Amino acid sequence: MSTRTLTENLTVPRRRRSLGNRPAWEGPPTVLGQTGKSVALILVVLAVLFPLYTVVLTSISSNATVTAAGGMVVVPGEITFSAYKQILSGGIVTRSVVVSVIITGVGTLLSTVVSILAAYGLSRPNSLFHRTILFTFLITMFFGAGMIPMYLLVSGLGLIDSLWALILPGAVSAFNVLILRSFFMGINPSITEAARIDGAGDWRILWKIVLPMSGAVIAVVALFYGVGYFNSFFNAMLYINDNAKWPLQLVLRSYVLQGVTLPGSGAGQVSVDTGAVTGLPVKMAIMVLALVPILLVYPFVQRHFTKGVIFGAIKG
Structure with a gap:
């Protein structure tokens, strides 16, 4: 068997696999899939960081700012490290x-x-x-x-x-x-x-x-x-x-x-x-x-x- 024939035999399965026989997880990511992953990751990060943000902001807020917010502060007001x-x-x-x-x-x-x-x-x-x-x-x-x-x-x-x-x-x-x-x-x-x-x-x-x-x-x-x-x-x-x-x-x-x-x-x-x-x-x-x-x-x-x-x- 010649080298050319051997090369063609080795490349045919790969060519067929790339045309649609490979599993979904091996396929190239779609724009919709990438967008969905990005949105999901952003939501997870916000769910983790938002409570920390409110805790830190409330700890450096004055009594007046906390009273005006009715509890945990979300919008910055008067800042104090007292x-x-x-x-x-x-x-x-x-x-x-x-x-x-x-x-x-x-x-x-x-x-x-x-x-x-x-x-x-x-x-x-x-x-x-x-x-x-x-x-x-x-x-x-x-x-x-x-x-x-x-x-x-x-x-x-x-x-x-x-x-x-x-x-x-x-x-x-x-x-x-x-x-x-x-x-x-x-x-x-x-x-x-x-x-x-x-x-x-x-x-x-x-x-x-x-x-x-x-x-x-x-x-x-x-x-x-x-x-x-x-x-x-x-x-x-x-x-x-x-x-x-x-x-x-x-x-x-x-x-x-x-x-x-x-x-x-x-x-x-x-x-x-x-x-x-x-x-x-x-x-x-x-x-x-x-x-x-x-x-x-x-x-x-x-x-x-x-x-x-x-x-x-x-x-x-």
Whole structure:
């Protein structure tokens, strides 16, 4: 068979496929389809951004503008940053921001390190009690001790009114450990075996080989832990009686959702809703303050998010 005949035979199926036998998803996009996708995306973006816009605008609006709008401000009026000055000038809101930052930083670091160590050990097929420990991790994903036994445990350890009560009870997530384990098992065994032949031990293999190759999934797991610690308020509601140790989310829940007047710091009792701006602008300012840290961190981790979760989920 000549080269020309072979070429014609190879190109005929492609020509027929391009004339209408290929599936709809492989066809070129139509103008109507592109327009519909664009409109749908614009509507989704507006649905997400519009509430944020109203919250931020209300937080920097004066009492007169909020009163004229009858609630949440949509059209800008008199702009003032008095609400932010009030909540950041001292008192329980400022302390709660510091507490949340400490809990999030320490908790994320501790949880990520422990999860990496547990996942690496469980990813080695010949590790001690490998199946038993893995089965125990799986059980915790479906069954929990419950609120009262957990409270008795925290109380028995003397952690009531301690910031460790907000970190240790949820320090390890079985789901995150399994994601890391699946990723570690997907690493080519010949790489680690070559390092072991060269004299590297498990600690050196983990530090020099496994961790540099697992940046995406570790970033995703750290994001999961960080968001969980920063947004958690239920443990603080159970274990923290001193309002000076409240995290920001508990302050947000108590003041914004329940309308409770929060005590300030110092000798006297000062409410965060006193001053030039009161009520709704202060509530929205607290909400913005709770949103800002996650919005600042997420863009740096977002590019690893899909890769880390999907790759960790399909391996193993």
